[in-house]
Structure formats: C-alpha cells, structure tokens
Amino acid sequence: MLVLAPGGRDAAVATAILREAGFAARACPDLTALRQELDRADVAVVTEEALSRADLGDLAAWVRAQPAWSDFPFLLLAHRGGPDRNPEATRLVGLLGNIAVLERPFHPTTLVSAARSALAARRRQLQARDALVAEAKAADRLRFALRAGRLGSWEFDGDTGELRASDACKAVFGRKPDEPFSYAELLAAIHPDDLGRMQEAVAAALAGSGDYDIEYRTVWPDGSIHWAEVRGRAVWDSDGRPIMAGVSLDTTARQAAAEELRQHRERLEDLVAERTRALEAANQQLRAAAEERDHAEAALLQAQKMEAVGQLTGGLAHDFNNLLQAVLASLDLIRRRSGDPAQVERLAAAGADAARRGARLTAQLLAFSREQKLDLAAVAVIELAEGMRDLLARALGPEIQLHYAMDEAVGMALADATQLELALLNLAINARDAMREGGRLTVAVRMAEFGVNADLPAGRYVAVSVSDTGEGMSPEVAARAFDPFFTTKGVGKGTGLGLSQVYGIARQSGGMARIESVLGRGTTVTILLPAAESEAAARTLGRQPTGIPKEDLSKLGAGSLVLVVDDDPDVRRAMVAWLDALGYRVAEAADGRAGLAALKHLTPDAMLVDYAMPGLTGTEVAAAARRLRPGLPIVLATGYAAAAEFDPGVLAGLTVLRKPFRVEELAKALRDARSAERRCHPHASAG
Template sequence: MHGNLHELGEVLGGHHDPALVALSVGIAILASFTALDLAGRVRAAHGWGVRLWTGAAAVAMGGGIWAMHFVAMLAFTLPVPITFDPWLTLFSLVLPIIVTGFGFGLVRRGAGRTRWVVSAGIVVGISIATMHYTGMAAMHSGAVLHYDPVLVAVSLLVAVVAATVALWLSLHETAPAPKLGAAVVMGLAVAGMHYTAMAAATWVLPAGHGRPDGATGLEQASLALGVGSTTALILFLSLLAALFDRRFSALAQREAAVALRESEARAAMLSAERAAAEAALRVGETRLHIALEAAGLGTWEVDFATGQVQWDETMGALLGLPPAARESAARRWQDFVHSEDLSPLRAALRPAMKEGGPFVAEFRVRRQDGVERVMALRAAQLPPTRMVGVCQDVTQARAAQAVLERDRQELERLVEERTAALLQVARQRRRAEEEARQAEKLAALGHLTGAVAHDFNNLLQVVTSGAALLRQPSIAGAKREAILDGMIQAGRSARDLTGRLLAFARRQALHPEVVDVAERLSGMSELLRRTLGSGIEVRTSIEPDLWLAKVDPGQLEVAILNLAVNGRDAMPDGGVVTIEARNATLDKEGERPAGEYVCIVVRDTGQGIPQHLLDRVLEPFFTTKPTGYGTGLGLPQVLGFVRQSGGDLSIRSEVGEGTAVSLVLPRALEEAAAARPVSAAPNSARRGTILVVEDNVEVGTLAVSLLEERGYITRHVRSAEEALSLLRSGMMPDVVFSDVVMPGGVGGMELARIARESWPSLPVLLTTGYSEQLSRTSPPDGVEILPKPYQPEELSAALDRALRRKEPEAA
C-alpha cells in the first residue's frame, strides 16, 4: 500500500510525544472511572435526578473520550504545520456526549436487557469512531490523508466493544476496586481504538508540492496540558459531587430505615397500647367491682322524672333488703330516706341538679328491719333528669368520729392545763436563774469588796496609826521620818490599787498619745534590769521601722513592768525575760477590729502555767503566787488597759516552758515627731496665784497647804459656779486647779471647757480619784490631768506643765 502511495507523492512520517500519550491514556482511564461512578448514581436516583446524573455520566464519558482523543492528536506531530478546524473540532466534542447520553438512556429504558445493551453499544461505539474520524478530518496539514480499511474496521470494532462493556457495567454497582479495574481496561480499550485508528492513517504530500515551512498552528504540548487539566478538573468535580450525593443518599437511607423501624415499632406498640388497654379495662372493671364490694359501696341510679331508683346488690344489702329483693328495680328513693332528712336532702338536690356539678350528702335511712343507719352519698348528674352515684354506710365511722371529737376536746383541755403549768414552771425557773445570777453578782461583789477592804484597811491602818504616832511629842526625828515615809507609801499603794481596779473595769481615764514604742521599750531596759534584779537577764528584740502606737505612755510602761515582774516571780532561780516588738496586720477577732497593730510580747523562761488555770489568770484577785505575794490584779489591769486602748491581749504557756503574754496596740497614723517627748524645762522659780476648786473641805485644805508651802498664792472655792463667778468678775489667776467630780450642775470638765473657751490663755489643771465622764471622753485641749492621790512633787510637776502650756499661747 505504501508503495502505491509513494507514487502519489511524498509519504510523511510522524511521531508521538510519549508524555502526551501517557496523559491521553490517563484521561481515558479517569473518564471511564468517572462515567462508571456517575452511572451508579443514575441507578440510585429518582425523577429529575435520573436525567441529571445521566447527563453527567454522558459528559464524563463522551467528553472524556473526546479529551483523550484531542490530547492524543496533539501528541502526534508531522514534519509539516498542522491546524484544526474549530467547527469540526467542536462537533467532534458534542457528538460523543449526545450519543453517549442517548446510549445510557436507551439501556435504562430497555431495563438492562442484552439486546438493548448491544444496540446501544453499537450506536455509542460508532459515534465514538465517528468522533475520532471527524477530529482527524479537522486536522489541516496540506497533505492527503489515506486510511487502511482493515485497521479502520479494527478500530471501529474496538470502539463498539468498549462502548458496550461500558454500558453494561453502568447497570451494575461494583465496589471501588473492581470499578477501578474495569475503568483501566475500558480506558486502555478506548486509547487502543484511537491509536489503532491513527495507525490506519497515512499522510501523503502530493508530488510537485513543496513541503511548507514553519511550525504548527498551535503549541501542542501547552494545549494538551490545558485540555488535560481542564478535563481532569471537570471529572474530579463530578466524582466529588457523586461522593457527596452518595453520602447524602446513604444518610437518607439510614434515616428512612430508622424511621421505618420506628414506624413499625410504633405500630406494634399501638397494637400492643390497644390490646393492653382492653385487657386493662377488663381488669379495671373487675378491680372496681372488687373495690366497691371491699369498701362496702353500693351503686345506684335515680330518675327524678319518675322518682324511681335502681341499685346493685350491695346497695340492696345496705338498705336491709332480703337477698331476693336486693336487685329489684322500680323502687322510690324517698321510701328509704329518714323522714327528718328528706326535706333537707331535697333542698340540697335542687341546686345540684341545676348546676350539674357533683353532689355530696349524708342522710339517715330507715331499713326494712327498722334499723337506722347513716349513709354517705356521692353522685353525678346524667342530664337531663337522671343521677348516678355510690353510697356507703358510715354509721360506725361517724360514731367513732364523735368519740374522737370528745377525746380531742379533752386532750386540748389537758394540753392547755399542762401548758399553763409549764409556763408557770418556766417563770419560776427564770426567777430562780435571775436570783442565782444576782447571788453570783453579790458573791463576786462580796469577794471584790472583801479583797479591796482587806488591802485598803491595811493601808488605812498605816495612815491612821502613823497619824496617831505623829501626835506623840516623844517620837524621835528618825522614827518620825520612817512613819511619814510609810504613810506616803501607803497612799501610793492605795492609788495603785485603785488604778488596777479601774483598769480591770476599763474605767480609768487614759490619755492616749502618739508613742514611739521602740524608743519607750529601749528606754525601759535599764529600769527593768534594776527592778527585776541581777538574777534575771533582760533581752529586747525590736523590729526595724516599728510603727507608732496610739496609747497612754504611762499605762504602757506600767503594763510592761507588771508583766516583767510576773515573769521574774515565775523564775525563782533566775532566767530570761525577753521583750519583743513587731508590726502586725490582723483580722477581726472578738472585740478587736481588723487593722494594723503594734505587737509587744513579754516572754519568760519560768515555770509556766497549767492549762486548767490558764483561763483563770485574767480573773480579778486570782493569782498563782503564794499568799501575800500578789493581789491578783496585775494581769486584769493590763487586760483592761489594752482593751480600753482598742487592742487585745493573749497568753500562751506550757508547764516547764515559760509564758508569753502578747499585747496588740492600735497603730498611730500621726507623724513620728508627735511621739517624741518634749524636754522638760527646768523647774521655774516663778510662783503665782492658784484658784483651787474643791468641794471637800479637808482635801481642799491640804491642797491649799501644799501650794502655799511651795510659795503659791491660793484662793479656795467649793464649786465650779463660784469659780466662774470670780473669773467673770475680773479675777485672773495663773492656773485653775479643780476637782472633776463636784456637786451641783457644773463639774470640773464643764468648768475646764468654759474656761478654755472664754479665757484661752488660762491654764487648767484637773484632778480626780475617778470620773465616769473622764473615763469616757478626753478633756479639752490644753488641760492637764492629775490623778488622786498625788504627791507634792507630782502636783508641782503638773503645775509646771500647765504653766508651760500657757507660755507658747501667750507668745
């Protein structure tokens, strides 16, 4: 054949690009797999979904075969330029899509019968071959195309066989692996058809025609990749759509299966909620009958139009009828109602019949045997004139109820009598408890009075005996001085005892100041060493930058000294007393509010206090010391001082380990400079006029004597009113020295307030043994306080302080 062709002109030899050939085969396989997968969706679809998926399968199969064909055409090159007719190329694309869709529809219409499948395969195969040869005709190269008839026939046969197999496989659902194998076989068959057809073609350049120069009309590799990529994308999207549809279909099938099972279960249940209901109804009727018999309930029905009543056997028994007549009908209901209850029963029936609601009543019946019984009736209306209900014999129940009511009334009477008796006992118990508390108070007061009386009588003994001895002219000078010293010491002891009592009762007049606690404790070290003796080592541990405290400095020193002396007494063989001070931020506890405090701990290494006595050491006059070695007011005095200052006290002790007493005092927020003591000026020799205000003649006389002894000029008055009258008349003393508690409408505190307001430069010095008002409130600014009893030197110092207050104001 080629020999004959050479006579016609130059036979052109062409060759294939291996990469594009492989691409074309891959497209054929992918198109076959996609078409088989989409055909499966056709089988599962209904209605418009069948046409949609049939079209998609046709596009995948026909379009994929065309893409394989076109890429394979681009893989082939000739030594002459090649161009493509766009319209024939487009026709070669549309033809296999339409015919493949027709073939799928034909197979589905034929219900998969063999002759329909074969017929559709022939039509689709011929269309695929036609697509190939149409595409070949679209190639323009300037050469004449000749075909080998045998190979053309072979290619046509391959196309028909491949199309028939594809259509047959589209009718059967296969697993992914067999489907992939079938796609590979079909893809190779379709590609084989194309390359068989290409082998059947020969291009001959006619004799006398020169070989055209230049490249082909399209850059074949780029175009092939573009077509292949686009086709692969379309096929991938088709597979993705089929995947989602398959998933949704599976979900729908599962939901339908579940719904079907639920529907079948509901139907079965309904058939069973019905059989059971019928059985339950029968059982209920039986149970109702049994229950009515067990409860003794008789059922009845009355027609008020005729007045006749019908009842069951139980109702007949309740009415006392003989067995033979218990079920007889057509009895008048009025024949059985007690004559006295007939009218009230009729009156109650009328509104019940009119309103149509339930009817409840009790009435007496007279049985045929003459016995009266009480019946409880409950009924409902059956319009228009009938009523049905039940009756029960409640004769015994009403008799029992009457007995219970009598018993209840009797019980209420007994309860009232018992309650009155219990209230009387409670009143007597409260009276006895109050008397017991009063007795405890009197006992405590007697104990307190006895202890105080004992100490004060001892002190008074010293004073009165000393005064009597001083009257004797025979007393020598040295002995006289000893007696006077004893009397003075007795006065100091009495003042200390009074101070402890007031501190314990929180009634002492405190004069809180901003105190530098660190400086005070450091200054007390030497005093403590001298007081405690050589056998006691005194140590101090003070935190740096210790806060200031708002406290009465004198009472603070007395409290520290008391605790140190207690520690010394607990260490008869010597030991260590440690005084610690630190800053502390504490939560609320008891009477002490939350806030910032200065904590002072006095610790000893003594014998310790037994636990059963630890709770009692703060009681007044309780002491662990031997008789004659303590009054039992030391710790109560410290407790009263600390709590009156806004702080608190706690004690920790172990036998053999020592005792630690902790004081917490409120922090002062004022400047530190306010806490520094002002250096006292030397005692001035200056003397002046003192207005003495004292209602007690003896005390006033002694005060005047002490002042005149020191060179002051005095004027003594016995009331604040007299003092104010003198001041308003023009008298202006250097100092007003007044008692706090005096009879009359004006006391020392009021006198000091008026004097400071009217004469701001006039110093005022107040003195008192105890003042309720002074324990609650602070004195006016610029007023000095001198506690009674006082020593002459204490009076002089207080006057000097009052006069020094005057000098800056005067300046």
Template sequence: MDYLSNAGSSIQTEERYRLLVDAVVDYAIYMLNPDGIVVSWNSGAERLKGFTASEIIGKHFSTFYLPEDVRNGMPDHALTMARQEGRFESQGWRVCKDGRRFWAQVVVRPIRAPGGELIGYAKVTRDLSERKAAQDALMKSEEQFSLLVQAVTDYAIFMLDADGIVTNWNAGAQRIKGYEPREIIGTHFSRFYRPEDRERGIPAQALATAAAEGRFEGEGWRVRKDGSAFWANVVIDPIYGPHGQVIGFAKVTRDITEKRNTQLALEQAREALFQSQKLDAIGQLTGGVAHDFNNLLMVVLTSLELLRRRVAGDDKLLRLVENAVSAAKRGASLTQRMLAFARRQDLQPAAVDIPALVDGMKDMLERTLGATIHIEEAFEPGLRPVLVDAHQLELALLNLAVNARDAMPEGGRLRFAASEVACTLADHLAPGAFLRLSMTDSGAGMDAATLARALEPFFTTKGVGKGTGLGLAMVHGLAVQSGGKFVLESTAGVGTTATLWLPVASANSQALPAAAPMASVPTDTAPLAPMLVLAVDDDPLVLAGTASMLEDLGHSVLAASSAEEALAMARAAPHIDLVISDQVMPGMSGAHLVEALRKNNPSLPMILASGFAEQPGDLHPSTVKLSKPFDMAQLAHAISQGLRRTRAAQGQEGT
C-alpha cells in the first residue's frame, strides 16, 4: 500500500514538473536521448523554433543547426562536452522551422540514472537575437567612434585611468604632442606639463576638479615631445563606473597657439590704437593750449621788453624785469615742448648722419651725465642718413639721456645702437627703409603701470620741480612728425630702452637752414629807416604789444584785428612798407592774407608769426616765419631778414 502511495505521489510530482516546464514559453526546454534524438518538447520550444511536438519528437536535434555547423560537428561536440564536463553552454545561430535564423543561448546538461549511466540530455535554448542586435549595434558604434576619434587630427583625444595614466592615444594626440602610442600609453599625463606647473600640482588639481565638479576646462602652456611649448585648451571629463565611482577621465586637448597669438596681436593693436587716439586727443588739446599760452607769453614778453627799455637806469627794477623775462622765456620753452608733443612744431628736416651726430654730442653728454655713467656705441657699419631735424633730434637724445641718468643714481651704462630695417604697414609705418636708433640704460626701469603712462604729457615720477613730464612726450612728437615712431620698453629692476624709428633720407635730401634759437638771435641789428608797417593779429593784447615794439623800433604802425580789415587798410594805404601777420586767425589765415597782398604788391616784405610754431610749407621764399613769443630783438631781426629776402627775390626775378 505504501509502495502504491509513493508511486502515485511520484507520478503526481512528475506531472507537476511537466506542467511547469510546459508553461514556460520564453525558453525552449526539451530532452534528448543519448543519441541526440528529441524525446520531449515544451510550448516554449514550439514558440521559439516553430515545430510542434509531433513534428520534432523522434528527430535529431541537429535539425536546429546551420548546415555548415552540422558539417563542422558542432551538435556532437555539444553533447560530448556536456557528457564529459557535466555542462555545455554556448551562443550561436540556430534555425527555425521556417528557415529564419535567431541568435541562441544554449545550455546542455547530461541526465544520468541513479546508477550513473547516461540516459539522455536536458537542453535549454533562449532567443537572444534582440540582445545580439543591440550588442552588434553597440560594437559597430564603438568601432565607428573609435575610427572617428582616430581620424581626428586637430584634437588630442585620449583617456586616463583614475590615477592619470594614459590608456589610449589618437592620431591627433600624436600629431600635436609628438608621441607615438607605444611611447605614451602607460605613462602619467603630467609629462605634458612644464616642470614648474608639475611642482605646483596643476595636473592633480585638474583631475580633482573634473572629479568634484564633473568637468575641468582651462588653458595653459603644454610641452611636446621635442620640448617645445604650445598654448593648449584642455577639457577633462570624468568617466563613471556602474556604481557612480570615477574609473577614469576623457581628455581633449587643442593647440590654440596661433589663435592666442592672433588674439594677443589684436589686443596689442587695439591698445596701440587706443593709445594713439588718446595721445592724439591730448596732443590736440596740448597744441591748442600751447598756442593760447604763446599768445599770453607774447603779451607778457612784449610788455616786459618795453618796460625794460624804460627802467634801464634803475638797477633794482631792471633786475625784477629780467627775472620776469627769464621766467616768461622758460614758459616759452615749455610751450615749445608742448608743441613738439602735439606735432605742431616747425621742423627743419635734413639728411643727418646718426653716428656722427651722436659722436658730436658725446662730450656734452659726458659732462651732463657725469663720470659714473659709461657711454657705449654700437652702430652698424654703412648706415645711411635719416631725414630729421638735427637740432630737435639732439634735444630729444639729450632728454632721453637725462632721464636715463636720473634712473641710474649710482651710475651705470648707457648704450646707443642703430641699425637699418625695412618696415611695412604692419609696423604702423609707411613702407620703406628706416633707421632704428635705440638708447638703453641699466637703471631702475619702470613697472607696467608707469610705462603705460610714460608718454602722456605732464606725467612724471620725479619730485615736484624736478621735471615737467614733457621730455618723452616731446620725443614722441618729434618721431611721429618726422614720419617715424617712438617705442619705449622697460622692465622694473632691469632698465629701459627708448627706440626712435626715423625714415632713411633719399639721395636728393638736402639740409635746410636751421632756425636760430631764441638766445642766439643777434641783438645788435642795425637800425632801419622808419617804415609804415601793417600789423595783423586777432588777439588785441598781442596786437597792441607788437605795435608798441614796432613803434619803439621807430616805425609807424597800422593795426588790424583781422585779415579782412588788413586788406581794406592795404587798399587805402598802398605805400605800406612791410606786413607782419598772425597765422591762425578766424576767417582768412595769415598765409592766405600774405598771398592776397602779394598779388597787388609782389615786392612787399612779409613776416608770418604763429603761436603753433609750425608754418605752411608752400609760402613764397621771401616770407619770413616768426615763432611766438618773440622779443624786440627777434622782431628787428625778422624785419631785416624780410627786407633782405625780398631784395634777393627781386634780384632773381630781374635776372
């Protein structure tokens, strides 16, 4: 009874297992006899492979394999491995009843009787076609991505492990950094950094930032295999593992040296343009102030000149007048520097031999600078002359030398050097040959903030009363007005180099007669016969002063406050002997007045005065140019010069 009961229970259990297996539809579960013949078939097998139980039971399981796999003995191999190893598992293509292929995962296990003899095999098959397709697609994508990354040559794209070791290397990395994959994979990425950056821990900081913030981006110098440096844009992104931990980094590096250089050049050009515009604006303002200041000084000097003649017998008053005259002349010298900066001075350009000019100044420079400063010269042989006002260039070099002396209180070295260079528009100069004249000192130098303002007029780092702040501004004005440029370079604690770029003189350049300085104007001009002089100036104080000086010289004066009034007076008094006119006046300028008067009276001597110092260049050769402020001696000298030039011009025209 117990036997029957146990047998019944066993049958019920097997039936439950059969029902359970048959209910599985996602797996093909069936059995084979020892020879591989199908002896059972569940609903999952029917769904996956398309065969009904009646169609497949009794047939060999190799029915499900591709013909080539059958020829290669794969079915028998599966059973052999299962029998010997206790399990066989593989993946591969299998065939459905309708001939469709699917990617199968197969597990085969041997079934043995209690005594150990083989009685068959249990076989489980799962359709992984979709997973296979997804894996294939992923693999293809990864392959394509790898090919894409390898094809990129403008970017260095590579990966690091969590410690910063390089794990792969694309063609762009090899091109930019110079290393082949075998040379760099397995080494730390910090080798691309400069030694000082490694000492500061910058590589580790980059990885730490990427890990903490999810991204690192920066720019800086990196080093190639050959030791050369390039400016790099770097992006580092962390790579996370399945549990969110950082398992490595993706690093992209781009060489942007050229872009950076272009950007720096653009910024320098913008800064140069801004500086030029600023200096031009200051120059216009300074020129206007200097003109007005010259008119004021003209009134002061004229009045003092007339006063001096009237107090000649009173030594105390005369001393006071002389002090006032000296101060006014210092003011006139200051306006000349202002006009030089504003590029509105009257230059006398000539072909000047620079080495000869510097040699000629050497004794004076040694006396001015003192024995503690050693002067050196380094001039290239065969330098051609430059076209510049020699007197103004000497003043400019003297100014620079004095600045250098003040920067070397304990003594030092002052080096003059010159070389010829070819310039283009890129140098902010007209194309052609230029001489680069530099003066380098070993003094204290300037910081960046001081250097940026060094050319501004009235800016000085010297103490009160020790400098006007116009020396460098004057040099700048002379260089630009001469068709060149002035460049100042300085480093704090190292020294300063001041460089003048001056145009090389053409073969037919000739020296022009230099304008005599104020102190050298002869004061013993022989008295002239009384004349009727037409004086023209829109400033009533200047006009009154000029008229008073002319009268003190023994002449009669017709005073006109405008060019139009002067023309009317000239028509009413045709016997005028000489005209002295201001250049800058509302309406008609002095130059136009001179030409209008000369049409009716070509032999009329003309003197053209200006507080700007610069004069029109196309005047008649007999016209005398006179800079304001002028004193009585200069006025008398200009009158004599005007009469002499007029007679010379008439003689030439007569011949």
C-alpha cells in the first residue's frame, strides 16, 4: 500500500496504522513518487490536500491506460465527506475512477477496514487477470495443437443446422479456405455407403447417447476417395440448444498404410505357414536321425563301457585270484596244522588280511560299475596311496617306472577311500596309455592352502597328484579333458569316463580336480581334497578296534536268540557258528518267507537278514518283520551297495552291515541295533 500525505505527521500515522494491521505500507514523498510506484502497488491511500492543487494529468492518463480487467483502488482521506458534500472529491472521482472517501477525523479501524476491502477488490481483479491470461494461453495451445496435429475444428448447431468449420477442417473434405462449407455440403461430401452410419452417429450424440466418434470415406470435388476421422461432443447452452463441437483429421495415409500392412501380414502368414510345414518335415527327419543316433550312441557306450570294465577287471581278476589263493592256502594249512594254536592264529590273520584286500578290490569294481553316493570320511591319503603301490605297478607294466613323492607332514583328507583308490587307478591307466614308449609316473601327496578362489573355498587341502612323462595335451584338449565321454582315443579304445569320474569324485568330496599339461612333455592331474585333521574325523576311518575286547566276545550274546535269514547255506553256517561263539542262541531260515514264518512262533531278540535273496529282498523281509514284531532289532547284511542307496523310509532304524565283515563287526552291529531299538521303543518287547 502506498501512502501520500504530505501534511504534518499524517503519512507516518497512516503508515503505522496500516503496518500494525499487517499490511506492507510505504509512504511516498510526493505525487511523482506515487505515480512511479503504482505499477507495483495494490492500493493507494492519499489525502485530499495532496491532490487538490497538483497536476493530475499524468496520474489520470495512467488510470485511463489500465487494461480492461484493472480498476486500481484509491482511499481518499477528505475533510468534508463524500462527493455529495465535497466538490473536490467529486472532481477526483471523475479523474481517478475507483475512489473510496474517508472523512477525517476517523478511527484507525475505519482505515484498516477500508484498506482490507480495497485490497480484496484488487486481488479479485488480479485473479480475473490471471484467468484471462490462462484462457488466452490455452487458446494458443489449442490452436498450436490443432495445427501440429493437422486437425480441423468445427461446430454444429443442432437446432439451426448451421456448420462452422475451420480452414483445416475444410481441407479434410477437399475444400479450399475461401469456399463455403455448409452442413448440406458436408453430407454431400460423404461416401454414399457411409452416409447413413454418419447420420445415425450424429443423431445419437445430439440425443445425449455418448460422444461422436466416427471414421468414414469422403469424396473430394475431383472424385478421389479419402478417409476422415471425426470426433466431437454435444453440449447444451443456457437456452437448451444442442451444440456439437469437435475436430476432424484426414486419415487417408493411415488407412493406406493399414491396408498395406494387412496385405503384408497375409503374405507373411502364408510364408510362415509354408516355412512351418517345411520345418516340421525337417524336424521329423531330425528326430528320426536323433533317435537313430541315440540308439547307436547307447550301443557304442555300452560296448565301450563293457570294454573298459574288461580292461580294468583283467588286472583286478589276476590280483583277486592271488588273494583267493592266499585265503585257500591259509585255510588248508589251518586244517593241516590245527594242533598248533600259534601257527593257526598266524595263518588266520594272513587269510583275513587277504580277504580284506579282496573286499577292497570288490568295492572298486562296484564303484566302477554303478553310480554311488560317496561315503565321506577322514582318510589317511599317504597310507591309501602306499597300499596301492603294488596294484599300480602291475597296472602300469614293466616299461613304466613308478615313483612316490610323499610329504609325511600331510594329515587326513575328507574323501571316500574306495572312490579315491578308483580315481588313482584311473589316472594311472590314463598315464600308462599316454606313455606308449615307456616313461615315469609320479604319485605325490602334499598340503596346499588356498585363499579366496573362484572355484574352491578358502582353506587347507590335501593335494594328490599323478604326473606322467607322456605325450601331453594341447590347451584345447586339456580344457575338455574332464568332460564326460570326451576322449582322444580311437573308437573302441576308451569311454571318456575316467577323467570325468575323477573330477566328479573330487567335487563330491568338497574339493576340485585340476589338470596341467604340455604337449610332448607330459600331464599332471591333481585332486584337491579338504583336509580333515580332527580326532573326530579320524575316528570315522573304521581302522581302530571295535571297542570289544577279544576275550569278552563269547559273553556278548548272554543266551539271547538271533534269527539268521540267508539263502546261501555256507554263509548261513558261518553266521550261525560266529553267533554261537558270541554266546547267542541261533535260529536259521533259508529265505525271507521262511524267516517270516519262523517269526510267527519264535520271539527272537534280534534278526540278521541278508539283502539279496530270491523272492523277498532283505529290506522287504525287515519291513514285514517289523509289522509282526514291532521293536525287533534288525541288522541288514549286504555286499552290493552303500546304505545311502536304499529307501530312507525302509532303512529307518535298521543297522546296515557291509560284507565282508569280521566277527567283531558283527558283534558291534548286533549291539548297536539292540541299543537303537531300546532308545526308539523303550517299552517294546523283543518278542
């Protein structure tokens, strides 16, 4: 607010009153200063004496030049009231227009109230200005949008039938800007086949049934056919007259493109159908060829595997015959020298050792002939490798030198001992084949420690390496050496399973297998196994005593009854004799059905069942026996596979004993089975 009051303290008092009321007020020293500030002000408070003798021409010109929306408010502080009693006020109203007269003296609240009213009126003027500006901008944007979108605007009076169309709208129908274009001329420009549809749409829109949205063909004055898309909406004015307004667009190019696209699509569909038929025929040929190839590969794989088994078992059969010879010789000598206890014990120990070696060879054959889950335990790798020295030497032959490089500080590794032996044997045979002119094979065991590595967790590992001085591999061959069925040997010379099996054993053990090779200089394959140096891991080896003193074995049975079910009479007789020596009473059955029949009138304290029997398997007999005698301790004896390969639901609560086993292991298995059943069924009776 501007204040012009040059007399006395009027300006200071009026400014103070307005500021105290919350207004931004500023005093002007003279009329010139007031005029210069008016463009930035909202209200002017002036005294009568400040204007009565001044030249108001410039101020009056400013008032007349205001835009239509503006009527600047003045508050005139006069001594003699309003225009009816003050001729000077009348003159000022004529010059300045919007003047409110306050007669002095007045109360401050009167000035504040008048100032608020004047300010509110000025704000309404400014709002009207903003609305007018926004409307003008919107109109500009609409005109720009219509031009940019090549849209024509139109308006149709539903009562009078008057049509008003823009130049762009006329162009959609082939008319020039200066040509008249009435509603009748519009109807004449529409294709006859589309006219009825257009008139129905107009009638529906005027009846309030929805927007007007249609696309139809038009006929231009030159006879050419075009397309127009027209959209609009009906509104009703204050007199209730229906007015439709909207836009129109020439869509001839779009329709032509759509027609061309449709034709392309039809041609493409024909091509796709033809190509699909050709592909289906080719796929049928490929499937037939693939099936034929699969049959051939399966036959070849089976032949190669059988050949590989034959190659491996050829050497093992020789060793196994030697072991059987040692067992037979020991048994024959025991029979001939039964009166010499010391000699009998020595011969029995030698025979047992040979039998254990035979069991290890059998496990190797089982591991090679079928896929097994690993039985991981802490393994003394150096002892295992040393135990294979003779076997490896025979597999390599006399032309290849076998050398061992062992780091005696190496502890135990987490591995499956049988599978690790198989891996070493496979590597030795591969190395032998790579040294056709003879050479040197080195088996090395050392410790290795790794930090963070992409393919191996950080930690300590036992590294088992097999190195040869053979022909080596190229980088391309070495990169694929661990792939299943990949082999550089000729057809019928190898299955390509050896190195992939080594890799799988290492990975399943939590380690890694790596290969280093230089063409013409040899190959080194390293198996990295996690170190397992704790006492708990060492106890899983199974090489320590069973914890049952030899002199106490005869007291274990304490007269308890054990039912033995085995279809092999020799094995059954041996089991009966062992159990009798352990102090058990024994009942026997020749197969599963006989064993279940015996349970109907016997109440055994435990049951020893062979797994592989005709008719019913050992697991089937065990399941049926539990239904007849809940809580009966059962030991399952098997020479075929690890316990992990059986159905876990059938094995629950069973004690599995791997053949061949010693009398101490049988005694421990029976003791463990009875203890386990007592924990699971504390109130169950053995019978």
